[in-house]
Amino acid sequence: MNDILPIILSIVAALAVIGGLIPVLLKTRKNITQYPGTRDANDPVLPRSGSTAVEDSPAAATDRRAPDGVDLEGLDTTTVPDDAAGLEVIPVETPLPVAGRLMRLRERLVRSNNIMGKGLLALLSSDKIDENVWDEVEETLLLADLGTEPTMQLVDALRERVKVLGTRTPEQVKVLLREELIKIVDPTMDRTLNVQRHADKPAVMMVVGVNGVGKTTTVGKLARVLVAEDKDVLLGAADTFRAAAAEQLATWGQRVGVPTVKSDIEGADPASVAYEAVKAGIDQEVDVVMIDTAGRLQNKVGLMDELGKVKRVVEKLAEVDEVLLVLDATTGQNGLNQARVFSEVVNITGIVLTKLDGTAKGGIVVAIQKTLGVPVKLIGLGEGADDLAPFEAEAFVDALLN
Structure with a gap:
């Protein structure tokens, strides 16, 4: 019996050692199954270049208390489930440089069905410009959705210039048409995206708009723009109502190695997702947190109030630096109605105009800016992943006239 006792003790000791290794092995497997470039909030926070070293304590150990009325249950800061066996790994892509996009988008706009510039050139090149011609100029501008006030302003300026020229x-x-169009598109407006990181917090951007304008796609494309500019980005999937919206956003993020904060609960509180995304962005010391919001009809008071709540909750952690309103250029004057309502609920700082290549109504750029006093900052001219670029007034006018 005395000979068996040491053997039993040895077996018990060995089992204890093996039991202690199991959690370590499981944690290692979890880290391996994440897609390349994604980052979990439980990973150690790495110090930013030039900053003081950060201890290797997990970011998830920080305080996760939320403001009153915000439910954090069901939130997930990974883009991949723990058991990722059998899932396709999406390779990380290198986005195109921003400068190259501008040239390609301009060429695409030149080929688009725009009547504004070409129609004006034909009218103003007439041998005799009488009142009938000026009526046609005015009609052309109104049909291009320039708006009544900007149309009268431009016609008056053109009349004076033509009279002087003889x-x-x-x-x-x-030349004169180019000069006057550039003035009215207004190159003096600040079209810079407010995405500079603060001393101790990331820049925060919200993307809003009605259903079907392409907000999630725009967030994904804009993430590519920022990554191409060497920004460290984190996405927040606060569109919790549309089926698969969070997965769509996470896929966009995975393509450029950007993590996504999302909820596993369908219909979860959007404000809670936005709050947790900003919290993760602060913990992980990223440059920019981009929050995708659910599409909402501008005439639904409850939905619009909820959008205001998302912004207020986020601001308990960090200032919202940029609120981009996504508009479909083909909707024309209806887009102006949308813009007015959204600007009353959240402080719109910039416009993203999509599908500009699918409309002859380039004047919508001017009309929106005049209505809101807010610049068009980005334009989309196609379905490709890199078909989004900063808006430039002179390049836009040159494309209209070519």
Whole structure:
């Protein structure tokens, strides 16, 4: 019996050692199954370049208390489930440089069905410009959704310039038209995206708009723009109502190695997801947190109030630096109605105009800016992943006239 006792003790000791290794092995497996480039809130926080070292304590150990009325249950800061066996790993892509996009988008706009610039050039190149011609100029501008006030302003300026010129060559007409169009598109408006990290917090951006304008796609494309500019980005999937919206956003993020904070509960509180995304962005010291919101009809008071709540909850952690309103350029004047309502609920700081290549109504750029006093900051001219670029007034006018 005395000979068996040491053997039994040895077996018990060995089992204890093996039992202690199991959690370590499981944690290692979890880390391996994450897609390349994604980051979990439980990972150690790495110090930013030039900052003081951060201890290797997990970010998840920080205080997760939320403001009153915000439910954090069911939130997930990973883009991959624990058991990722059998899932396709999406390779990380390198987004195109921003400068190259501008040239390609301009070429696409030149080929688009725009009547504004070409129609004006033809009218103003007429041998005789009488009242009938000016009526046609005015009609062309109104049909291009320029808006009544900007149309009258532009027609008055053109009348004065043509009277001074007298005899005109096509080249002179193009020069004066270019100059006046650039003035009315207004190159003096600040179109810079407010995405500079603060001393101790990331820049926070919200993307809003009605159903079907492409907000989630715009967030994904804009993430590519920021990554191309060497920004460290984190996405927040606060569109919790549309089926698969969070997965769609996470896929966009995975393509460029950007993590996504999302909820596993369908219909979860959008404000809670936005709050947790900003919290994770602060913990992980990223440059920019981008929050995708659910599409909502501008005439639904409850939904619009909820959007205001999302912004207020986020601001308990960090200032919202940029609120981008996504508009479909093909909706014309209806887009103006949407813009007015959204600007009353949240402080819109910039416009993203999508599908500009699918409309002849380029004047919507001017109309929106005049209505809100807010610049168009980004334009989309296609379905490709890199078909989004900063808006430039002169490049836009040149494309209209070519």
